[in-house]
Amino acid sequence: MARMPLQFRTKEVFYDGKVNILYQDGTLARFEYFSLRCACVCASCVDEVSGEKILDDSKVAKDIHPLDSAYVGNYGLRIHWSDGHDTGIYNFRWLRESFPHESEKVN
Numbered sequence: 001m002a003r004m005p006l007q008f009r010t011k012e013v014f015y016d017g018k019v020n021i022l023y024q025d026g027t028l029a030r031f032e033y034f035s036l037r038c039a040c041v042c043a044s045c046v047d048e049v050s051g052e053k054i055l056d057d058s059k060v061a062k063d064i065h066p067l068d069s070a071y072v073g074n075y076g077l078r079i080h081w082s083d084g085h086d087t088g089i090y091n092f093r094w095l096r097e098s099f100p101h102e103s104e105k106v107n
Contacts, residue, residue, distance in 0.1 A: 026107040037064045037081050040088035
């Protein structure tokens, strides 16, 4: 089985007003709660057949925040949001390569 490249492996996930992912290569990526919740690609938020977004961003509370989270294998994070939603899986590679975020090298 192929290993996840170092730049996509995570060391730690924590919350301080943003979702913070510390990758093994020392990069800290910070993601806005609201934007991340609105970007969920689960079957409840995106039509499985057409790929069309179902979630209406205007219905997501501006003060949305994570209640809990869990790793999904070595590749992603499932977040339990304050609106009760918890079926989305956020892929670490996708987050780092494709999703807008702040980042800095911390070590």
